[in-house]
Amino acid sequence: MRMTLRQLAVFVAVAQEGTVTRASDAVRLTQSAASMALSDLEDGLGSPLFDRQGKRLQLNDLGRYLLPQALEILGRCEAFEQAAKGELQGIDLRLGATLTISDYLIPDLMANFLLQQPQAHLQLQVGNTRQIIEAVSQFQLDLALIEGSCHLPQLQCIHWQDDELAVCCAPSHPLAQLQRKLSIDDFKDVEWILREEGSGTREVFDHAILQDLPDANIRLTLGHNEAILKIVAGGIGIACISKLAIAPLAEKNQVVILDTPFWQLTRPLFMLVHRQKYQGPGLKAFMQFCEDQVKKEA
Numbered sequence: 001m002r003m004t005l006r007q008l009a010v011f012v013a014v015a016q017e018g019t020v021t022r023a024s025d026a027v028r029l030t031q032s033a034a035s036m037a038l039s040d041l042e043d044g045l046g047s048p049l050f051d052r053q054g055k056r057l058q059l060n061d062l063g064r065y066l067l068p069q070a071l072e073i074l075g076r077c078e079a080f081e082q083a084a085k086g087e088l089q090g091i092d093l094r095l096g097a098t099l100t101i102s103d104y105l106i107p108d109l110m111a112n113f114l115l116q117q118p119q120a121h122l123q124l125q126v127g128n129t130r131q132i133i134e135a136v137s138q139f140q141l142d143l144a145l146i147e148g149s150c151h152l153p154q155l156q157c158i159h160w161q162d163d164e165l166a167v168c169c170a171p172s173h174p175l176a177q178l179q180r181k182l183s184i185d186d187f188k189d190v191e192w193i194l195r196e197e198g199s200g201t202r203e204v205f206d207h208a209i210l211q212d213l214p215d216a217n218i219r220l221t222l223g224h225n226e227a228i229l230k231i232v233a234g235g236i237g238i239a240c241i242s243k244l245a246i247a248p249l250a251e252k253n254q255v256v257i258l259d260t261p262f263w264q265l266t267r268p269l270f271m272l273v274h275r276q277k278y279q280g281p282g283l284k285a286f287m288q289f290c291e292d293q294v295k296k297e298a
């Protein structure tokens with residue numbers, strides 16, 4: 001077999017980008033050179049690695065099986081080359097984060113990491129839990145920080161820290177005006193402004209609240225915490241959202257947190273990595289940094 005590292009790099013790039021055109025940009029080759037490298041690799045293996053759907057290339061079963069091994073080979077070769085040159089291995093990570101984490105936790109995390117590792121290069125992709133899980137499972141991300149749960153056996157879910165959600169509304173809302181302890185019955189006729197299905201925040205609502213309020217009036221679903229809070233602060237409905245998001249508006253008395261001890265709204269946050277992902281020194285350093293930052297804050 002006479003496969004080359006360039007062919008493996010093109011294979012990985014096509015798997016991650018979905019088209020030869022975008023892959024050629026990622027590996028700094030012309031489109032024709034990238035296409036030829038992929039063709040030569042498949043010819044050498046005696047089998048295609050992708051299903052062709054127009055210009056889109058989708059990994060077939062063999063491609064999915066070989067992708068983790070190709071990533072590990074390339075990662076180890078990069079480490080080998082840098083060690084031979086007497087260089088420290090560069091840190092170039094593709095990170096993912098769900099919305100609450102991306103807005104309130106990961107900016108400081110990335111900034112502090114770059115202060116310690118000024119040569120590092122970090123890229124961040126943001127989405128809801130379902131989207132980020134899919135990206136990690138397709139090796140499009142090296143590591144992700146998520147709010148929701150993940151049950152895919154090929155992904156490793158590492159508990160990172162906990163986050164607490166709360167139910168909030170405008171100070172003028174009728175529930176905020178009650179001069180007594182609230183009960184579940186008080187929430188039967190309210191309108192909810194919630195995150196979309198597939199988000200970790202919505203998952204907590206569905207598990208903790210919807211089972212007590214199966215007929216809950218979900219008036220509006222939105223994909224961003226800030227949009228939800230602006231609507232709620234304007235006097236429309238109530239929300240169930242992370243206290244990290246609520247805090248800035250609560251400090252200005254634009255929203256108030258309702259006391260709901262009958263609902264368990266604490267959720268774990270996870271680091272998510274593919275079990276077959278080669279964990280080079282850079283990835284291990286960032287994962288350890290995430291854990292150390294939580295210990296400092298404890």
